[in-house]
Amino acid sequence: MAKPSQSSFRRILLARILLLTVPVLLIGEAVTFRKARSSLLETARWNLTESAVNKGENISNAIAALKSNLLLASQTTVIRTGSPAQAREFLQQLASTLPNTQCLQVTEIGTGNLVASTCGNTPIASAKADPAWQQQQNQEIVPLIRVQPLVEIDGRRSLQLSASLDPQRSLGQLQLVLSAPVYNSSGRLTYSLNVLSALHKRERDRPGLLAGSTVVIDRNGTILAHPMANRIGRNVAQEPDAGQLQHLLKNAIAGRTRQDFIHLSFDRNGPDLLAGYNVIPSPIDRANGYWLILAVTRLDHALYGLQEIKVILVVLTIGLLVATLIAALHIIRDLARPLEKLRDYALNLQSHHAAERVPHNFKVREVEQLAEALEEMLGRLNASAAELETAWQEAQTSNQMKSEFLANTSHELRTPLNAIIGCIRLVRDGCCDDRTEELEFLARADEAAIHLLGIINDLLDIARIEAGKLSVVTEALDLRQVLREAIDLQKVQIQQKGLQLIATEWQEPLLVHADAAKLKQVLINVIGNAVKFTDRGSISIKLEITAQPVQDGSTTFWVTVAVEDTGLGIDPAQQHKLFRPFAMVDGTTTRKLGGTGLGLAISRNLIELMGGRIALSSPGIGLGTTVEISLPLVDPLPSPPSLETQLSERSHSTSDSNFDLNEQRALLEDDLRERIIEESKRLDSISSVKSIKVEENINGSGVTCL
Known part of the structure; x- marks a missing residue:
């Protein structure tokens, strides 16, 4: 009898299959998700690194182009000897041709007075002359150009732009002030031609875009460009990831300009950032200086495609779970159904008259062998039951036959015994007329005794046979x-x-x-x-x-x-x-x-x-x-x-x-003669004693002998 706490084979099999498949499926989905995330991160990191390299090259190329254009402009006659009005008109034309130019000014050396300006009356550069400018006019071109970021080296802002400058236009961009000396016709240093330029476009950091925002840091750790304007001019030592940024600067100073990627966070509670970086020579101090160029984007923007992958994996996981459940149910049905058939057949055997054959033709070899073993066992049980039933029927028949035998034997035994007793008592009591009649009764008693002996011998023989002693x-x-x-x-x-x-x-x-x-x-x-x-x-x-x-x-x-x-x-x-x-x-x-x-x-x-x-x-x-x-x-x-x-x-x-006729005739004559004599004697004795009746009570029963 099954206990209530016992579970069915299907339920146990389903639990085992799900216990094995579901964790494997979930682990596989988790590994796939992590692999997809790692792939997206790897792609984002390499894209950001490539973007940082491109940004560094673009900045270097833009500075070189500005230097060339600025040097050529400083050597024009209009700037060197022209009137302020002519110089202003020239600056306007030059501003329209130079890319990323925000302001052009001609400043008098020493006094700092503006000769011409395209952006108001606020100077954008220092009035002090660069020591190299005092050299001869035929000096090399590149060293004569002074490059300064729009932040003061001493730590305070030097921006004193006029209201004509649009601060939103240059928000977060790398702003450089390039100054070129202007010599008069006699070769004396009189003016400086200054240009304020934003060297890169401000990118919008959107999900899925891996160009990244530009961050420029000089060798001293000063942030020269940053997507957040309030960070420009600050030192990296003031940032949450100061250690990592300083480590990068040390590598740059040491000349290890390896391209790599890093994880950053400019705010303690801000979003995680992913950055690729590159190191370029500093345009200010090319001999000993380096600039660290960072392409920075938010981590969630870099993993923007991961959300779609997550949705796909969730849907795929649910689908696989449903498919696994359906497949498990189908497998369980195929495995459990043969056992259930054998169980139902075994339970139906309680009727003891099951005419159906044991189910066969199962696909599982072990179950087929079990069915064959069950069929063989049932065959042996049926044979044993048939033998038991036959033995029971034989026992019943034997009991019945023994009962009939006892009833019949009692009759067979009593009949000769009664004859013997009756004949002997007739002789004993003197009921015979003569000696011949006495001999006749004794002969009959002898015949009855011999008949009784034969019956007793048969009983003894069968007893010895059943005892195995014959x-x-x-x-x-x-x-x-x-x-x-x-x-x-x-x-x-x-x-x-x-x-x-x-x-x-x-x-x-x-x-x-x-x-x-x-x-x-x-x-x-x-x-x-x-x-x-x-x-x-x-x-x-x-x-x-x-x-x-x-x-x-x-x-x-x-x-x-x-x-x-x-x-x-x-x-x-x-x-x-x-x-x-x-x-x-x-x-x-x-x-x-x-x-x-x-x-x-x-x-x-x-x-x-x-x-x-x-x-x-x-x-x-x-x-x-x-x-x-x-x-x-x-x-x-x-x-x-x-x-x-x-x-x-x-x-x-x-x-x-x-x-042999003679032998047969003699035997027949002797036999007939004896039987005729016996029959005549018997008839005579019966007629002579037909009126005599002896009654005796033997063991409570009446025995009558005539």
């Missing part, structure tokens, strides 16, 4: 002689019933290994039964030789004695009972033929002890019976019979016979 002593003997003696003992009864005897006689001996007395007992019993149950017709006794092959390839010969009668016959449904002890077709105490039902059972056991076989067959009631007794021959096959005799002896005729 034994036979076999020897080589001639079957013809034993059969002839058994027939001779039954001739008188055959003649009295007027039956025809047909017997087969062989010329050569039929040697068999048998116990002569026991074999004779069997033959007498079989022939006696044939005589007893045949009222008219014939009794045929035949001998037949048959050859039977054995396992070693040789052949053995058997002799069969067949006793066939034309008597009552036996119902085929009852024939299997006749070789059982106490078995009788008619077991009532009122049957007219008598008998205990032990003869055939004793005969079968005796024949089997001698290595033979006995069988009984009958077509049906009223069609006669045939009993065959087979024993193996000792000698080779004898010659076939040369003479078949038929003996027909009836009480009202003396027909010819193939037996």
